[in-house]
Amino acid sequence: MSTAKSPQTMKPATAAQKLGVYLPATPEDFQAKPVTREQLGELLESPPEWVVELRLNGPHPRQIVAGKLGVSTSGLARAGITEALTTAEIKKLLVSPPEWLVRERATQAGVREEQRQLRERIANTAKD
Numbered sequence: 001m002s003t004a005k006s007p008q009t010m011k012p013a014t015a016a017q018k019l020g021v022y023l024p025a026t027p028e029d030f031q032a033k034p035v036t037r038e039q040l041g042e043l044l045e046s047p048p049e050w051v052v053e054l055r056l057n058g059p060h061p062r063q064i065v066a067g068k069l070g071v072s073t074s075g076l077a078r079a080g081i082t083e084a085l086t087t088a089e090i091k092k093l094l095v096s097p098p099e100w101l102v103r104e105r106a107t108q109a110g111v112r113e114e115q116r117q118l119r120e121r122i123a124n125t126a127k128d
Helices: 011-018 028-032 036-046 049-057 061-067 071-079 087-095 099-127
Strands: none
Touching: 011 028, 011 036, 049 071, 049 087, 061 071, 061 087, 061 099
C-alpha cells in the first residue's frame, strides 16, 4: 500500500523570484497560495499576460534593477534605492545617469576586472 505523493510546492516569493517578477506587483491569487513545480513550469513555458507585462515594464525586483543598471544590489542600497523600479524609471536613469550610478558602475567594472584577472591567474597556475 503506497500513499500518493503530494506535489512539491514553493512559497509565492520563491516562484516570483524564479519568474523574475516583483511579488507585490503580482495578482492577489498568485500571492495567496503556494505554487507547485508543475504550475511554475506552466508559467515559465507559456507565461500569462501579467507575467509578460511585469517582465517588460516592471516594477522589477532589486536583482533585475541592478542588472539593468549594471550595478550590484549593494550599490543600489548605498544609493538609497529601496523601492522597485519600472522599466521607464530605469531607462531615465540610464539616459541621464546620476553621480551615484556612474560611481557604482565604475565600482562594478573594477570588481569584474579583478574577477577576470583572478580566473586568468588560476587558469595559468593550473597549466603549470
